[in-house]
């Protein structure tokens with residue numbers, strides 16, 4: 319486990335015409351190659367993305383459309399060379415460096431984040447070539463893999479919650495394909511282009527307004543899944559966030575700011591508890607297991623977050639039973 323080295327990617331820096339003296343020697347991020355650099359004379363970051371070039375181009379069209387509508391999000395630098403760019407078999411993108419501060423956990427920062435998420439979901443967005451949200455299809459083996467993964471990771475790092483978590487999660491994981499997936503997949507839930515990664519560590523606050531600096535997982539997906547991801551994972555891997563999920567009061571602040579821009583449908587509100595469970599079983603369980611790969615359970619701050627995630631009562635994140643009326647505009 320170590321930070322990626324810039325010297326391992328000479329073709330990338332050659333493509334973006336970045337000399338050795340204009341780039342950091344190492345990634346600024348443990349989990350992926352993200353290199354602070356000077357590109358075309360401006361402070362920037364060059365990062366590897368996961369999807370194919372067609373997706374990266376669609377995502378760059380989307381963020382440009384958002385920015386034109388005044389929504390706070392980075393857009394790829396306009397350069398003479400391709401950006402995003404295919405280099406070898408991977409795609410890289412250069413974004414301007416956003417000078418600001420991290421999330422500080424205050425109510426004001428939470429409200430501003432909920433407001434931004436609502437603006438993103440409410441924006442007019444081009445959907446051509448956007449990656450489509452892939453519905454999972456788990457067979458018995460992959461369910462078993464999740465259950466044994468949870469047993470292994472909790473047994474090793476949090477034995478005090480092992481039995482409690484497994485007693486709840488194992489039956490939920492076993493019935494996911496019959497009880498949780500179908501109502502969400504077949505529920506006619508409204509779609510939007512969403513980041514599917516709306517977390518505090520993907521925001522930089524400039525003059526107290528958040529800017530989304532990591533749009534690279536964007537998909538055309540049921541927007542309520544993106545809201546559920548934020549409900550559960552907003553504080554994940556963020557050193558400046560409290561070491562736990564949102565409290566009920568924080569969630570109320572976040573979700574009502576979101577509700578200024580998005581009027582959730584009756585179907586979305588009715589399915590919300592199922593959508594939260596969906597997100598816990600898909601992203602949440604993966605987060606708990608994957609954290610072991612990065613020794614995150616050994617970090618007390620991250621460990622406290624993970625324990626809260628594993629044991630969370632989903633009733634902590636209610637939405638009103640009826641569509642919002644009052645503040646919507």
Ligand SMILES: Nc1ncnc2c1ncn2[C@@H]1O[C@H](COP(=O)(O)OP(=O)(O)O)[C@@H](O)[C@H]1O
Pocket residue numbers: 346347349350351352362363365392413414415416417519520522531532534
């Ligand atoms: N444009 C940017 N401006 C300022 N900081 C950035 C920028 N891009 C990335 N970072 C920093 O690097 C970290 C990792 O970058 P990110 O784009 O989120 O990588 P990943 O896609 O692997 O999650 C962010 O949490 C942030 O601290």
Ligand SMILES: [Mg+2]
Pocket residue numbers: 519520532
């Ligand atoms: Mg990120």
